[in-house]
Amino acid sequence: MQxxxxxxxxEYTVQTMExxxxxxxxAYAGDLLSDVMGNAPSDSILITIQAHKNTVxxxxxxxxxxxVICNNRSxxxxxLQAAKEEKIAVFTTKDSQFxxxxxxxxxxxxxxxxxx
Amino acid sequence: xxxxxxxxxxxxxxxxxxxxxxxxxxxxxxxxxxxTKDTPLRAIQHIMREKQVTGLPIVMGKRLIGIVSMDDxxxxxxxxxxxxxxxxxxxxxxxxxxxxxxxxxxxxxFDRFSYHRFPVLNKHKELVxxxxxxxxxxxLLVEINxxxxxxxxxxxxxxxxxxxxxxxxxxxxxxxxxENAGYASTEIKKRLKKAGIQPxxxxxxxxxxxxxxxxxxxxxxxxxxxxxxxxxEIQITARDSGPGITxxxxxxxxxxxxxxxxxxxxxxxxxxxxxxxxSVSDEFTIESDMNGTTxxxxxxxxxxxxx
Numbered sequence: 001m002q003x004x005x006x007x008x009x010x011e012y013t014v015q016t017m018e019x020x021x022x023x024x025x026x027a028y029a030g031d032l033l034s035d036v037m038g039n040a041p042s043d044s045i046l047i048t049i050q051a052h053k054n055t056v057x058x059x060x061x062x063x064x065x066x067x068v069i070c071n072n073r074s075x076x077x078x079x080l081q082a083a084k085e086e087k088i089a090v091f092t093t094k095d096s097q098f099x100x101x102x103x104x105x106x107x108x109x110x111x112x113x114x115x116x
Numbered sequence: 117x118x119x120x121x122x123x124x125x126x127x128x129x130x131x132x133x134x135x136x137x138x139x140x141x142x143x144x145x146x147x148x149x150x151x152t153k154d155t156p157l158r159a160i161q162h163i164m165r166e167k168q169v170t171g172l173p174i175v176m177g178k179r180l181i182g183i184v185s186m187d188d189x190x191x192x193x194x195x196x197x198x199x200x201x202x203x204x205x206x207x208x209x210x211x212x213x214x215x216x217x218x219x220x221x222x223x224x225x226f227d228r229f230s231y232h233r234f235p236v237l238n239k240h241k242e243l244v245x246x247x248x249x250x251x252x253x254x255x256l257l258v259e260i261n262x263x264x265x266x267x268x269x270x271x272x273x274x275x276x277x278x279x280x281x282x283x284x285x286x287x288x289x290x291x292x293x294x295e296n297a298g299y300a301s302t303e304i305k306k307r308l309k310k311a312g313i314q315p316x317x318x319x320x321x322x323x324x325x326x327x328x329x330x331x332x333x334x335x336x337x338x339x340x341x342x343x344x345x346x347x348x349e350i351q352i353t354a355r356d357s358g359p360g361i362t363x364x365x366x367x368x369x370x371x372x373x374x375x376x377x378x379x380x381x382x383x384x385x386x387x388x389x390x391x392x393x394x395s396v397s398d399e400f401t402i403e404s405d406m407n408g409t410t411x412x413x414x415x416x417x418x419x420x421x422x423x
Binding site for chain 1: 294295297298301302305315319322323326327330382383384386387388389392395396
């Protein structure tokens, strides 16, 4: 799927998206940045509650293309600025990490929605 | 003859990897023309001519029950039963492939049996495709082309990474400076990218440098991160001026952490830093006393050919 396909999810707000056309193949959920750094696959979507600039640094280094910030947490300006520069998309949602993971899994075709 | 002139055990590694990595489903034709057992052989003959195929799977729903080949049609014309239905004249004794099998399997089937095509079933035993030796050779050609392109790129990488030879960059890192945290690692990543190093190696260097950089920010009184490049490897050194690690064994244990609640709330201090660095490095050393800690890790920039 492409990064911009995340906009099809209801009430997922785009905070920045300079790379809508980029392809993503996987996702990773986690709030421990070391764990994300070490284990998140590249070309993936990060689902997290860590709404700060360092998350963008980790995403950039790990090759993550989009960050979904859960639980309605707000994204500070310096985070969005960094994301813009690194061409990483940031979305916010009121979903929990679990709910977001389920929806993203369906978008990625990892699970069949009709059987879920 | 349908034999595919690639053997499945002593070909070059690149080819072996390809024929094991590619699955039958990556190669097969999924645009299927089928008939049922009640279709007259005459009609099948017309379909074959029209669609330019030399064998037609006979199905019942999604289930494969036989094949009518060009040979069967010739026999029918010869013996005068071309107007009868497929039911009594199709080949029922079928050899099939599964869509998840590696292509190497298909190649050995073509070598072993004299058939020109094999039906492909999925794990629910439904007909999902047909495979001919032509499907295999054309996909292999495309993939081989891509591999060669990669190889050429890698050869030119050599000269690019030669260019970095002897470069040393030193970044000073301040205690609790989360604002700039990640800058040094990002610079290192960019440098390697510019030199055309392969992405998965860059990723390892990025993980090592980021963890070391964050360690300096979170745990040390300040220090420096030094990146040294040679054509063969990058060496990353993190050096600080204290306070030192009390027990290095603990620090190397995944999950062990001395980070404060505040640091943890930012997502750091999971106790995975040094273990992560070690796992992505080809060489790793750590020394620590009251005067400070030095971690040196080395990552080879080219993969060693496996012997």
